[in-house]
Amino acid sequence: MVRIFVVYDTKYGNTKLVAGKIVEGINEIGGLETTISDVKEVDLERLADYDAILIGAPAHFGAPTRTITKFIDKLGKLDLKAKWTAVFDTYLKEDFEKAVKKMEIRINEKVPKIKQIVPGLSIKVNGMKGPIAEGELPECIDFGMKIATQLKI
Numbered sequence: 371m372v373r374i375f376v377v378y379d380t381k382y383g384n385t386k387l388v389a390g391k392i393v394e395g396i397n398e399i400g401g402l403e404t405t406i407s408d409v410k411e412v413d414l415e416r417l418a419d420y421d422a423i424l425i426g427a428p429a430h431f432g433a434p435t436r437t438i439t440k441f442i443d444k445l446g447k448l449d450l451k452a453k454w455t456a457v458f459d460t461y462l463k464e465d466f467e468k469a470v471k472k473m474e475i476r477i478n479e480k481v482p483k484i485k486q487i488v489p490g491l492s493i494k495v496n497g498m499k500g501p502i503a504e505g506e507l508p509e510c511i512d513f514g515m516k517i518a519t520q521l522k523i
């Protein structure tokens with residue numbers, strides 16, 4: 371069975387909620403195994419056997435959080451079976467550079483053997499602490515469904 375690891379960072383809980391909705395979308399397609407974890411609790415040793423690693427972060431100063439950036443760097447040092455990745459972020463202001471772009475670039479640099487399944491997903495929040503803007507949560511479910519469909523081919 372295809373195994374997917376979903377890791378997120380969060381300060382106020384919004385990116386965790388997005389990660390949960392993505393898993394919901396994956397599970398709607400069915401037949402794939404998912405594990406979800408806060409980046410602060412990830413046991414790196416356990417990552418070796420997953421087929422795909424999805425990575426999410428809130429935008430902080432126009433970039434993913436430092437914790438997620440460091441996590442990506444650590445992935446580059448592991449002997450991973452995973453071939454696939456996809457990234458997601460939450461953001462407040464449209465005019466900032468997207469954190470997803472920076473995550474994608476960093477993954478390409480540090481973990482070149484894992485490729486993007488789908489382009490990154492950016493989810494808008496309506497205040498520093500949220501909530502997630504209207505209409506955005508269904509996008510997260512769709513994103514999960516798309517990923518699951520791609521991985522099952």
Ligand SMILES: Cc1cc2nc3c(=O)[nH]c(=O)nc-3n(C[C@H](O)[C@H](O)[C@H](O)COP(=O)(O)O)c2cc1C
Nearest residue numbers: 380381382383384385430431432460461462463498
């Ligand atoms: C220190 C800090 C810096 C932030 N910088 C940005 C930013 O550059 N661009 C942006 O759109 N939102 C920025 N935000 C808003 C966050 O994106 C928002 O708090 C986050 O999406 C909420 O996600 P969370 O609940 O998972 O922490 C910043 C928030 C914090 C706390």
